[in-house]
Amino acid sequence: MNDSRFMKAADIQEILGVSDSMAYKIIRQLNDEMIAKGYHTVRGRISRKYFEEVFYGSSAKED
Template identity: 25%
Template sequence: MNKTKNLNRDVFVRVDTLMNELKISKALAYRLMKEMNDELRSQGYLTISGRVPKAYYHARFFGMGVEKS
């Protein structure tokens, strides 16, 4: 595997990851992926269809790095 593919795996989450980690259908995974990309786009970020940054996915679903008081 080349360096670019390794970087891509380390940085982005794809639909299959959502399906496996969240135990959801492919259709729902695609809908959630689109919603996250729409949110990122509205914040001014460039997006890639079918992929979202791993850090954003974890923050959005699991609240990683966000402390609630």
């Protein structure tokens, strides 16, 4: 896992211990949520900040 602004399916697989297809499903769901809020997204990637807010309640850098 790297420290870029966006996460790939492999990053989500490693963090959550889920399958490849589940990781992509999570990315699609989170991207749909971001689109509904008016944000732009990158297909197949998810904002690391948004992922951390959804799964941990805050950005990991705040801890």
